[in-house]
Amino acid sequence: MNAEERKKHILHCAKRLFSRHGYYQTQIADIIQEAKIARGTVYQYFKNKDDLFITLIDEFYKSWEKFISLPEGAINANSISAVGYFRHRIQRTLLFFESDNEMCNIVLRMAIGIQSEFDSLIKKFERKIINFISDDLRLGQQFKNISEDLDVELAANVLAGALFRIAYQYFVVLKSRKEAHDIDRLTEKLIALLAPGLFLPQPENR
Amino acid sequence: MNAEERKKHILHCAKRLFSRHGYYQTQIADIIQEAKIARGTVYQYFKNKDDLFITLIDEFYKSWEKFISLPEGAINANSISAVGYFRHRIQRTLLFFESDNEMCNIVLRMAIGIQSEFDSLIKKFERKIINFISDDLRLGQQFKNISEDLDVELAANVLAGALFRIAYQYFVVLKSRKEAHDIDRLTEKLIALLAPGLFLPQPENR
Amino acid sequence: MNAEERKKHILHCAKRLFSRHGYYQTQIADIIQEAKIARGTVYQYFKNKDDLFITLIDEFYKSWEKFISLPEGAINANSISAVGYFRHRIQRTLLFFESDNEMCNIVLRMAIGIQSEFDSLIKKFERKIINFISDDLRLGQQFKNISEDLDVELAANVLAGALFRIAYQYFVVLKSRKEAHDIDRLTEKLIALLAPGLFLPQPENR
Amino acid sequence: MNAEERKKHILHCAKRLFSRHGYYQTQIADIIQEAKIARGTVYQYFKNKDDLFITLIDEFYKSWEKFISLPEGAINANSISAVGYFRHRIQRTLLFFESDNEMCNIVLRMAIGIQSEFDSLIKKFERKIINFISDDLRLGQQFKNISEDLDVELAANVLAGALFRIAYQYFVVLKSRKEAHDIDRLTEKLIALLAPGLFLPQPENR
DNA sequence: GATGAATGAGTCTTCATTCAT
DNA sequence: CATGAATGAAGACTCATTCAT
Numbered sequence: 001m002n003a004e005e006r007k008k009h010i011l012h013c014a015k016r017l018f019s020r021h022g023y024y025q026t027q028i029a030d031i032i033q034e035a036k037i038a039r040g041t042v043y044q045y046f047k048n049k050d051d052l053f054i055t056l057i058d059e060f061y062k063s064w065e066k067f068i069s070l071p072e073g074a075i076n077a078n079s080i081s082a083v084g085y086f087r088h089r090i091q092r093t094l095l096f097f098e099s100d101n102e103m104c105n106i107v108l109r110m111a112i113g114i115q116s117e118f119d120s121l122i123k124k125f126e127r128k129i130i131n132f133i134s135d136d137l138r139l140g141q142q143f144k145n146i147s148e149d150l151d152v153e154l155a156a157n158v159l160a161g162a163l164f165r166i167a168y169q170y171f172v173v174l175k176s177r178k179e180a181h182d183i184d185r186l187t188e189k190l191i192a193l194l195a196p197g198l199f200l201p202q203p204e205n206r
Numbered sequence: 207m208n209a210e211e212r213k214k215h216i217l218h219c220a221k222r223l224f225s226r227h228g229y230y231q232t233q234i235a236d237i238i239q240e241a242k243i244a245r246g247t248v249y250q251y252f253k254n255k256d257d258l259f260i261t262l263i264d265e266f267y268k269s270w271e272k273f274i275s276l277p278e279g280a281i282n283a284n285s286i287s288a289v290g291y292f293r294h295r296i297q298r299t300l301l302f303f304e305s306d307n308e309m310c311n312i313v314l315r316m317a318i319g320i321q322s323e324f325d326s327l328i329k330k331f332e333r334k335i336i337n338f339i340s341d342d343l344r345l346g347q348q349f350k351n352i353s354e355d356l357d358v359e360l361a362a363n364v365l366a367g368a369l370f371r372i373a374y375q376y377f378v379v380l381k382s383r384k385e386a387h388d389i390d391r392l393t394e395k396l397i398a399l400l401a402p403g404l405f406l407p408q409p410e411n412r
Numbered sequence: 413m414n415a416e417e418r419k420k421h422i423l424h425c426a427k428r429l430f431s432r433h434g435y436y437q438t439q440i441a442d443i444i445q446e447a448k449i450a451r452g453t454v455y456q457y458f459k460n461k462d463d464l465f466i467t468l469i470d471e472f473y474k475s476w477e478k479f480i481s482l483p484e485g486a487i488n489a490n491s492i493s494a495v496g497y498f499r500h501r502i503q504r505t506l507l508f509f510e511s512d513n514e515m516c517n518i519v520l521r522m523a524i525g526i527q528s529e530f531d532s533l534i535k536k537f538e539r540k541i542i543n544f545i546s547d548d549l550r551l552g553q554q555f556k557n558i559s560e561d562l563d564v565e566l567a568a569n570v571l572a573g574a575l576f577r578i579a580y581q582y583f584v585v586l587k588s589r590k591e592a593h594d595i596d597r598l599t600e601k602l603i604a605l606l607a608p609g610l611f612l613p614q615p616e617n618r
Numbered sequence: 619m620n621a622e623e624r625k626k627h628i629l630h631c632a633k634r635l636f637s638r639h640g641y642y643q644t645q646i647a648d649i650i651q652e653a654k655i656a657r658g659t660v661y662q663y664f665k666n667k668d669d670l671f672i673t674l675i676d677e678f679y680k681s682w683e684k685f686i687s688l689p690e691g692a693i694n695a696n697s698i699s700a701v702g703y704f705r706h707r708i709q710r711t712l713l714f715f716e717s718d719n720e721m722c723n724i725v726l727r728m729a730i731g732i733q734s735e736f737d738s739l740i741k742k743f744e745r746k747i748i749n750f751i752s753d754d755l756r757l758g759q760q761f762k763n764i765s766e767d768l769d770v771e772l773a774a775n776v777l778a779g780a781l782f783r784i785a786y787q788y789f790v791v792l793k794s795r796k797e798a799h800d801i802d803r804l805t806e807k808l809i810a811l812l813a814p815g816l817f818l819p820q821p822e823n824r
Numbered sequence: 825g826a827t828g829a830a831t832g833a834g835t836c837t838t839c840a841t842t843c844a845t
Numbered sequence: 846c847a848t849g850a851a852t853g854a855a856g857a858c859t860c861a862t863t864c865a866t
Contacts, residue, residue: 003850022319024230028836038852043837110319113228151395157375158368158399165367166360189357193364196402209825234861244827246863255861415829434731436642440857450831455858522731525640563807566784570811573783574776581775601769605776608814621846646840656848658842667840 007045010035011059014052019102022110023053023118054121057111060103061125067096068132082145083195089136090163091187093129097167098183105172108164130156137198145199159194166190213251216241217265220258225308228316229259229324260327263317266309267331273302274338288351289401295342296369297393299335303373304389311378314370336362343404351405365400372396419457422447423471426464431514434522435465435530466533469523472515473537479508480544494557495607501548502575503599505541509579510595517584520576542568549610557611571606578602625663628653629677632670637720640728641671641736672739675729678721679743685714686750700763701813707754708781709805711747715785716801723790726782748774755816763817777812784808 001009013034017026028049032039046052080088097104107125111118133156140146170186207215219241223232234255238245252258286294303310313331317324339362346352376392413421425447429438440461444451458464492500509516519537523530545568552558582598619627631653635644646667650657664670698706715722725743729736751774758764788804 006850022321025321027834039837039854040839040852041850043839044850049836112318113316114319115228115231150399154372154392154395155399157371158396161367161369161371162364163367165363165370169363186360189360190364193356193361193403194400197399233859238828245829245861246827247825249862250825418829434733437733439855451833451857452831452859453829455860456829461857524730525728526731527640527643562811566804566807567811569783569787570780570808573779573781575779576783577775577779578772598772601772602776605768605773605815606812609811645838650849657840657850658848659846661841662846 003045006037006041010037010042010045010052011056015056015102015106018053018056018110019105023114050115050117053111053118056103057107057118057121057125060100060107061121061128064096064125065128067092082140082143082199083191086136086140086195086198087187087191089133090190091183093163094167094183094186097163098171101171101175104167108168108172126160130160133159140199147200150198155198162190162194209251212243212247216243216248216251216258217262221262221308221312224259224262224316225311229320256321256323259317259324262309263313263324263327263331266306266313267327267334270302270331271334273298288346288349288405289397292342292346292401292404293393293397295339296396297389299369300373300389300392303369304377307377307381310373314374314378332366336366339365346405353406356404361404368396368400415457418449418453422449422454422457422464423468427468427514427518430465430468430522431517435461435526462527462529465523465530468515469519469530469533469537472512472519473533473540476508476537477540479504494552494555494611495603498548498552498607498610499599499603501545502602503595505575506579506595506598509575510583513583513587516579520580520584538572542572545571552611559612562610567610574602574606621663624655624659628655628660628663628670629674633674633720633724636671636674636728637723641732668733668735671729671736674721675725675736675739675743678718678725679739679746682714682743683746685710700758700761700817701809704754704758704813704816705805705809707751708808709801711781712785712801712804715781716789719789719793722785726786726790744778748778751777758817765818768816773816780808780812 010031014026014031017030017034020026021030028039028042031052032042035041042052046055097108107122111122113119134152137146137150137152137155141148141150141152166186216237220232220237223236223240226232227236234245234248237258238248248258252261303314313328317328319325336359340358343352343356343358343361347354347356347358372392422443426438426443429442429446432438433442440451440454443464444454447453454464458467509520519534523534525531546564549558549562549564549567553560553562553564578598628649632644632649635648635652638644639648646657646660649670650660660670664673715726725740729740731737748771752770755764755768755770755773759766759768759770784804
């Protein structure tokens with residue numbers, strides 16, 4: 001096992017434990033036992049326990065940014081309706097959270113309210129997502145698909161809150177991995193629930 | 207200061223610290239300093255640090271149950287529309303969270319992912335709220351105000367997620383206390399956003 | 413044992429161990445075993461191991477300042493000769509080092525070259541002593557008892573080096589406590605050795 | 619770089635670090651970084667960290683012995699006065715310490731009070747020097763240049779203490795390397811200071 | 825009941841040393 | 846011989862809890 005692999009291995013084991021027991025209830029002793037390595041090895045790859053935890057969150061955050069910025073294939077703003085675009089966004093967000101339910105649990109539950117350093121990282125993440133949603137909503141307003149009167153900040157928080165909870169509930173609590181097909185169904189239900197209050201009734205939206 | 211008052215005082219001081227720094231970042235030393243009492247005194251009123259924290263959450267939980275079960279004055283199911291009832295529910299939920307932003311922060315952020323014992327308490331609380339919403343939604347289905355096709359569990363999670371986030375964002379992050387009338391405005395905006403997707407279009411609903 | 417006594421007790425035990433084995437070879441475990449106290453108790457009185465060590469040196473340093481500034485009874489500059497004054501100085505310096513041979517060992521040997529923080533403390537102490545001697549020598553120059561040509565800085569270092577070594581050798585290495593009269597004898601021998609090179613041959617000096 | 623050179627190189631780098639930061643504050647990691655070698659390489663040439671440190675001291679000690687035992691050219695006991703001989707001794711001692719101010723710092727400060735093994739080595743070195751001085755002084759007594767009453771042990775300690783301090787002060791603290799010329803001046807000043815108390819007033823001494 | 829000094833189990837972290845490549 | 850990843854013993858420090866006063 002080379003350096004890169006070993007680091008990944010430690011992160012993998014730590015992730016499982018942090019997700020299951022939280023930051024403070026996970027000891028270095030647990031991690032090295034899980035990873036079957038010596039105590040000092042952890043410190044060869046990570047400055048300390050904080051660094052290990054932050055690396056996990058940071059990598060998840062970065063993979064989200066990468067995922068979000070991907071050229072999204074068939075989708076282009078002209079060819080689809082506003083709701084279609086919205087559906088696509090929700091689907092991809094769920095897809096991302098579903099892709100790593102342990103990190104999903106860590107980011108949405110376990111890393112919260114633990115330490116100011118972690119908190120600011122998490123808040124940065126949440127802020128980024130909310131900004132992303134806000135931008136989408138403002139774009140919708142520009143294209144007259146969304147009412148000028150919509151409180152974008154509030155709506156973004158509502159959507160983020162709903163998505164976070166759904167992700168946590170369906171990908172963590174109901175651990176059984178959902179199939180891609182289920183994500184589609186979840187998406188449809190969310191659209192049915194949220195689109196009517198969001199989009200102006202336009203002939204071309206349906 | 208009598209026993210009852212002293213216990214309340216300790217809880218009050220602990221609440222502030224837990225809300226600000228979280229469970230593990232708040233030491234008994236901080237609490238006794240804040241409360242200006244001796245170290246041993248805490249243990250006269252609470253079995254241990256866990257007990258202190260749990261008492262806070264438990265009392266918040268109980269006050270929520272009490273608040274929820276209050277005879278709600280002018281409201282009765284016959285005299286108001288389904289949306290009116292929904293509005294009333296949201297308004298009261300926000301009102302409750304707004305009444306104690308420190309506990310709001312603790313329950314919605316700081317107590318999460320800390321320890322299995324706290325977690326199960328929090329989850330019980332969340333579950334209760336979700337059940338409450340689910341019951342309302344099912345009632346709406348019975349009265350044909352809400353589609354039979356609605357996935358109640360999912361909708362309840364969406365609503366709970368949205369409400370939790372709004373409460374956290376507006377009553378904790380944007381610390382400036384909202385006036386009663388702000389709650390009304392928040393409520394209206396939430397209704398405008400969520401009602402269209404929830405209720406069947408019925409003439410008598412508006 | 414009250415707080416003050418206990419702190420003294422810990423310092424006393426730590427002093428013995430530091431003097432015998434040095435800073436790094438003395439563990440907190442050794443200190444608590446010697447002092448028959450619990451691990452945490454040390455940290456009730458001292459911030460950390462450094463603080464404990466520094467406190468020892470600092471107190472020794474302060475007691476030296478106090479000792480040096482004492483009104484020295486019978487001695488006054490007019491009534492005694494320059495050599496008499498010099499004798500008195502040497503005698504008191506030896507008396508001081510002899511009063512606590514463990515601290516003498518710590519300050520003259522064990523605390524040296526350990527850590528920059530300790531080093532600067534020790535150097536401050538050494539500097540103070542050398543300045544003290546320099547001042548005396550310059551006073552002697554003013555009164556024409558000492559040659560204008562004397563390199564005061566060098567002479568002060570010679571005297572300090574000699575005194576430190578004698579103190580270390582006679583009060584630490586040859587552990588057997590010297591009697592007061594031995595200090596007198598040592599003083600006489602040192603005077604005989606050092607005075608001729610220091611003082612100008614003046615009728616009134618003898 | 620062959621084996622011999624590499625060993626020298628490691629010693630050289632270690633010396634600089636030990637001199638600057640002391641034994642415990644210098645890690646193997648620092649040494650290999652400084653020497654640009656691999657961790658394991660150190661252990662190819664030295665049994666352990668102790669061995670490395672001891673080797674440094676030992677070599678310094680041996681080079682001193684070699685330096686001291688050198689046929690001292692023009693000097694011979696008959697051709698020069700007692701003071702001349704004394705001057706020569708001091709000059710050469712200073713010359714030696716000045717030749718390697720890093721080792722001077724290590725031996726006179728950094729290696730002291732660290733570990734019993736190092737201590738005994740240092741003490742052996744100090745003892746050797748003091749014995750050397752003592753022998754000289756006794757020789758002086760035989761030749762009636764020095765009083766029979768002189769406490770040789772004490773005088774040797776005084777001289778050693780003075781020389782060690784001067785060496786440390788002038789060759790380490792005042793880092794600026796002294797020229798050979800400066801050593802001569804230092805020597806003269808030391809002679810002027812110490813000779814009068816040491817030597818009997820004899821016509822042929824001046 | 826109140827106090828706060830004492831306790832010690834529990835954890836993180838360091839760092840010299842080893843050994844397979 | 847050189848390498849450097851892995852090791853794990855050792856040690857400092859924390860902090861909830863207790864208990865004698």
